[in-house]
Amino acid sequence: MASRAKATILDIAREAGVSKSTVSLVLQGSGLIRPETAVKVRKAIEDVGYVYNRGAANLRKAHSNVIGMVINDLTNPFFAELAVGMERVFQAAGVVPFIANTAENPVRQEEVLKSMMEQGVAGLIVSPARGTTPGAFRRIEAAGVPVVFAMRRLPESRIPAIAPDNHRGACLATEHLIRKGHRRLAFFGGSSDLVVYQERLGGFLEACEAFAIPFANRTIVEGETSRKGGMACLETALAISEPPTAALCFNDAVAFGVMLALRKRGLEAGTDFAVVGFDDVAEAEHYSPALTSVAVDTAGLGERAAHVMLKMIQSRTTRAEDHIGAVSLVVRESSGPDRNSQVGDAA
Template sequence: MKKRPTILDVAKKAGVSKSTVSLVLQNSPSVKIATRDTVNEAIKDLGYVYNRSAAGLRGAASGLIGLIINDLRNPFFTEFAASAQMEFARKGYATVIANTDEDPDVQAQVIESMIEHGVSAFVISPTYGEDTSAFDRIQRANIPTMQVLRQTDKRTDLFPFASHNYAAGGVLATEHLIGLGCRKIAFVGGLENRPITLERMTGYSEVMAARGLQVTAFHDRPSRAFGREIALHIAAEHPGIDGAVCFSDLVALGMMSGFAEADIRTGEDIRIVGFDDIEESCLAYPGLSSVRCDTASFGKKAAEAMLAWIVDGTRPPDTQRYDVELIARQSSTGLKRP
């Protein structure tokens, strides 16, 4: 990336002194309105960023990484954030972490604030939305930025993207259930037509079509509550369904609860596979089969890739996906009885 503009560059473009630019940045009333407008126009044209922390440090030397996560309440994203933060800490970098709660406006606000406080780089698991202005702002500030786990900006030449091979995970889960004798398999969870939903559902759909089996999907926000609700709905309205590939482990755990409530035995009457392999998957009873994404390892690798970029100038690939694996447990293989 090109060198970021300095306060001297702003002064030169506006035809004023450095001290005048400083006064404008500090909102001093002593600067005439016309001069203030000229300086602000130069700031906008150059994409100059004022560091409110007044540390006098920018770029990699600041040692501060902005880590922005779409949903820290979800243990999948929490594990990623913790792993990345620890790797940055091991290399001497501080991390400022923000949860956007799936709100594009909050994401834009957080990005603007972190830019003003002089972050060296961004690692962003973005929220969905049509507005790209937040990423445009990052581009103007010339801050190295990676998209992780989700891609919302198509400009991977500017904002490289790294994630898991979700489509392959869908294939593994569906073939596993078919191998256990399931034929009426549903895909459960995820907001319809969201890119992440389509990624996780692609492998399932391809395998079902190749086997001549019917694709059945139940979409909504992926949560335990939705999983329980759909399990009760399936028990009442779709008793023929004998398997489920879930968008996430949270959905799958909710389904297990719902089926227990309906007196349907998970692992025997219906077989379930989740996605993410969060810690609770192996602690639940029955144990939840899941597509393991090894998010802890992914967080470490994402941090390493970003550090290589800002320290050594080794830019990550435009797009990179990491392998996944299926962990089979009782929710699909069945309960072992004496």
């Protein structure tokens, strides 16, 4: 059944009594070969336990059918959802996405990107790790391999990015909190070396300006973009005099951390302190209290990124338009009115 050394098209050719060229044609489904011959060849393929060697084929053919997805944090369900959206599109196009995790580590990211390039990927979809240097993609661009950024972008880069409208999302969320009567607001989590952070914080600040929230009433606490980071942010913010009564969080993970820290202090999100997240991951709806969050249509962005990638490959270009996805605020229980204010809407 299984031969010791792996079978090649030459073995198949011998077995079927045809030439290697014929076998090659059968493998790529050419209409040039007689049906009976094709059947004979396919039988031989089965018999010798043949495995197609894509590496050898790629030596001659221009490009491969694999595209790489490089993601900065696979344990964040948000990115898993993104990946799932992309997979749907790629599968339909007969392209296989290989995923690699960089764990938010630029060095690891460098290795992973190198490895994918060596493997001969047709394109790369990347959510860059924090602290990625501007030059990290120069070599890849030079090699003419299309790259698109998903969710995150780099400060000064010509690489197309697919991302939600972070500024507007943060605006919406902040306005919502102000309308609920909150006048001392916080922005929790993330760090300023991320473009996304600047966009979201920018939206927060714009809404503060628009509603004339004085500078002294805005608390900005940077922190890890994880539950742990969120917990730390809340502690820091509540320690100041005149602490905030509501917070917009950099993402849902931070928001969950904030809610957890509130509970530890005997406070309840929604009634004692308003919390709004960002990304609207699946859990947001199921938390208790359910988390108000900015929905970014994660899977949709994944699909969009995949489509852009396919188009770039097809038109063999390394350029494409950015794409800013629409956002919407999903109001749930975690963002109740300020208890000391009479301005708030009815909850």
